[in-house]
Amino acid sequence: MAVFTSQAGSKIWQRRDRNAQLLVWAGWMAGIMVFMYCWQQISRATTWVFVMDAPRIADDILTRALPPRWSYMEQLWWPVWDTINIATIGTAISIIIAVPIAFLAASNTTPSKYFIRPVALFIIVGSRSINSIIWALLLVTIIGPGVLAGTIAIALRSIGFVAKLLYEAIEEIDRNQIEAITATGASRWQEIAYGIVPQIMPTFAGISVFRWDINIRESTVLGYVGAGGIGMQLQASMNVLAWPQVALILLVILVAVVISEWVSAKVRGAII
Amino acid sequence: MLRLENFTKRYLTGDLAVNNVTLEIPTGQVVALIGPSGAGKSTLIRCINRLVEPTSGAAILDDINLTVLGSSALRKARRHMGMIFQEYALVERLSVMENVLSGRLGYVGFWRSWFRKFPQSDIDEAFRLMERVGIADMADKRADALSGGQRQRVGIARALIQNPKLLLVDEPTASLDPKTARQIMRLITELCAERGLAAIVNIHDVALAQMYVERVIGLRTGEVVFDGPPEDLTPEVLTDIYGEEDWEATIEEVEENGEEIAEAVA
Known part of the structure; x- marks a missing residue:
């Protein structure tokens, strides 16, 4: 909490003083950088061919799976x-x-x-x-x-x-x-x-x-x-x-x- | 009947909550304990039944020094001291009957109380007391379904079913509206008269205290600074207890109210 007096003499209140505010910004900056870095790493380690393939495979499994085999229920x-x-x-x-x-x-x-x-x-x-x-x-x-x-x-x-x-x-x-x-x-x-x-x-x-x-x-x-x-x-x-x-x-x-x-x-x- | 000798409680923080209190309360006397918040009123009565351990001095109830009792003897002694609380301190999720009967816990064994198999004599007494304090037909209601005044009546019945010699009453009216507060104070003093009980009543409301009790003790920072009949509470005395304030209004109001009550009684 920061309370200080402006040049005009009125009291000003801000949630954080300047240093605290800079620290918050720096924190956000670091967080975003870590996120970007991780994104790159994961992206590099991913075989994109398989991912591109995913909707087709999922669709394939779904069509094979449906309809459920109701008779299996007795087991x-x-x-x-x-x-x-x-x-x-x-x-x-x-x-x-x-x-x-x-x-x-x-x-x-x-x-x-x-x-x-x-x-x-x-x-x-x-x-x-x-x-x-x-x-x-x-x-x-x-x-x-x-x-x-x-x-x-x-x-x-x-x-x-x-x-x-x-x-x-x-x-x-x-x-x-x-x-x-x-x-x-x-x-x-x-x-x-x-x-x-x-x-x-x-x-x-x-x-x-x-x-x-x-x-x-x-x-x-x-x-x-x-x-x-x-x-x-x-x-x-x-x-x-x-x-x-x-x-x-x-x-x-x-x-x-x-x-x-x-x-x-x-x-x-x-x-x- | 109850005698406190050099009764003292010092908290671990070093605060002296009760400071060298010596006083005697005869059988059947209702005493109001007044004083500002933090003066040690609550601590004083909690030290008597040792919900809070006193540091030194003696509390003697009918020739038994409560301060030196072992845990089983203390439990037996506590049966003779009924306690009534500011926030009622009822077990909220139990029924009115169970709450009233919980006053008998010191007299019945664990399994009987666990299965709620109280002796029929206790149950008869519970019904009689509920009738007396004005909560007949509420036996099966849950405590949290009652109004403040009704809850305090349950609290009173719970204290009385212990068959106590002494009532320790902690701010009985602080959570109640003015009318209910008077009813509850009247009920407590009537019951004490009926049963010849002594009582110590912590109370913030000086006017209310003056209406119903025969003796007032003023506590300031743990020390007794006044002990006398309610008529002697002059502005000077109240200033001594609470500090500087215009006390005339408080006292005048009391006198009027007092007459009102006297007329009503007559």
């Missing part, structure tokens, strides 16, 4: 069921583990700020930093291919997500309500049950269905690495270039995701 029901189970059971397991971790990680409920809280935060970061497809790759190697590996992969990835959002919700609660419960002579657990749980309930329900919704999407690709679900069919169909089957699978995934979005929106609307 898809079971994988779809698996996919939904991977997402749902995985989410349920993650919630059961994430709730206590969230309470241990929130600075206002943790029993020990200097030991337990860092451990809980580390678990959260560890779980979040590894994508579920990588968890699945590891687990397929460890416990073999199948639905179990997929379920655990989803659960491991979701713990961090659920615990992080939940502990942030716990940290943001209204202190007055807890104070009032404490003042009645309630125990520590009763404070949590009456002062904290009702306050975080809507957030908790929202996080859970949101994560379930994400997990439906994530579990559709887990089959790609052998962790069960519809992704296995997708990979098999792509490998043999059975495009009408691929089209049907993508359609089924789309429908599943739309339904899961609808369900989570309904649940969130009902609970708040």
